Amino acid sequence: MDSDVKTLGDVIAIVKRRRNWLIWPAVGVFLLSAVIAFVWPPTYRSTSTILIEEQEIPREYVMTTVSSYAEQRLQTINQRIMSSTRLTEIINRFNLYADLREKWTMEEIIDKMRKKDIKFETISAEVIDRRTGRPTAATIAFQLSYEGRNPAVVQQVANVLASLYLEENLKVREQQTEGATKFMEDERKAVEEQLAALDKQIAEFKQQNVNTLPELAQYNLQIVDRLDQDIERLNNQLKELREKETYLQTQLASIPPDASNPDKDRLRELRVKLINLQSRFTDEYPDVKKTKAEIAELERKLKAAGQSPIDSKPDNPAYVTLSAQLASTRSEIDSVRRQIAAAQGKRNDYQRRIATSPKVEESYRLLLTQRNNLQAKYDDLTKKYMESKVASGLEKGQMGERFTLIDAARLPEKPVRPNVPAILLIGLVLGIGTGVGAAALREFSDQSVRTAAALSGALGLPVLAVIPEIVTAEDSARNVQFRRQAAVAAVVVLIVAVAAFHFFVMDLDVLWAKIMRRIVI
Secondary structure (H helix, E strand, O other): OOOOOOOHHHHHHHHHHOHHHHHHHHHHHHHHHHHHHHHOOOEEEEEEEEEEEOOOOOOOOOOOOOOOOHHHHHHHHHHHHOOHHHHHHHHHHHOOOOOOOOOOOHHHHHHHHHHHHEEEEEEEEEEEOOOOOOEEEEEEEEEEEEEEOOHHHHHHHHHHHHHHHHHHHHHHHHHHHHHHHHHHHHHHHHHHHHHHHHHHHHHHHHHHOOOOOHHHHHHHHHHHHHHHHHHHHHHHHHHHHHHHHHHHHHHHHHOOOOOOOHHHHHHHHHHHHHHHHHHHOOOOOHHHHHHHHHHHHHHHHHHHOOOOOOOOOOOOHHHHHHHHHHHHHHHHHHHHHHHHHHHHHHHHHHHHHHHHHHHHHHHHHHHHHHHHHHHHHHHHHHHHHHHHHHHHHHHHOOOOOEEEEEEOOOOOOOOOEOOHHHHHHHHHHHHHHHHHHHHHHHHHHOOOOOOHHHHHHHHOOOOOOOOOOOOOHHHHHHHHHHHHHHHHHHHHHHHHHHHHHHHHHOOHHHHHHHHHHHHHO
16 A cells, blocks of 8 residues: 555545445445334333412411321332332233243333333422421422334323322322321320320328328318317317316315214315315325314214215205305216317317328429320320321322322324434444445455556665556447446435435425425415
8 A cells, every 4th residue: 555645636536436435335234223223123112290289278277197208208218119019900901011921020020110211300490398408309290101113002101100100109199197186196195095094093192091182281270270279269168178177175064964963064064174184185195184074073973873985965945055066076087078178188189180192292293294294195186186187188188298190191103212213323433434444445455556656665776667557348348338337326415315314304395394484485
């Protein structure tokens, strides 16, 4: 090869010389790409668009119990729908991948459907986060697509997938709200049972300590004070009655039941004197002993005289009156003593209640604290239970956050794959590159000498003469035949290109209409 290519004429000469290496690889690669584009089975795609709408009733009035974000719920729903069970049902329902079932396992088919054929894309927008109050990107809609060979089946599968997402969203929200309501109801009943048990315990405690409850402490103190006053009053009354008794005894001793016997009078005086002495002194006192001795002597004397030392039934009216008063006084004394004993017994009982009250109060207040806490918890759970019931009604009425199908899957009119123009363009570029490469490789591998300068350079000797190319009649006929073949090939390529443009890119009448519209404008 002549490596010294300096002018455009050298390049044109190489192109003419290597035209077969340049043209046929390019045509072959382009035809191969065209065959690939035409043989490649078309793939259709159908897409559904679902909008995520906010709840209709303001959240200030009804707060839903579904606290997860739409993105989280979408991921949960996506995992459920993309399960092998759901996809197997869809595959069997529409008889999908019939040509692959004999070659692939069901797991491989499901994996292909899940990863390649079903497309899930979210549409986000900047919104104000209701929890933080800051602008943030949130998912407002999402698209579901399915790709396949049959346009009608692709549309049906895309619609089924969209309906599954809608149904699953309602199901998930209802399950969450019903679960929250059931949880609140169970918790409320449990606390209600605890509250009832504690009320029973408090009632039993109050029954066991009915007289020592804290609310009776002030009453018990007042009763003790009143009993103290009563006991003091009764003691004063007893003291007065005793003084009256002593007085009546003294008076009675000074009045003879009968006035005919001096010894009896003396004996009566001594007995009165003895009573007075015993009220002030003990029995060992000398005057007491002397008086007792005189009384014993008079009693012995009266017995010796045949008279009874004991007083017979008195007949003196004054003596009888005093005796009656004395008996009455003694009866009152006994009554007062019994009243004092009863009052002291009651006072001791109330003092015991007051002494026990602090310990009872501690236990009682502990029970009341537990009950107040349980009551507060019960009120809070009741409020939340009612709110969850309202939220459950909100979800059942489909007035909460919901998915709305705004663009149902339509019958695809054109395949999304293969992209025939792109494949043809790539094939054309690769063909040209292959032809150029093949021609260059052939040219660089050829060691022929084609010019006088190359021959002089290779031998180191001057060239004496150059014989021009001799064109014979056979050469002229071969050149004419080659031009005809090239013209036919060009016409065929042009027809194929126009047909491919018409069927895979744009109808020719549409193209003509666009061209005319631009010319008119």
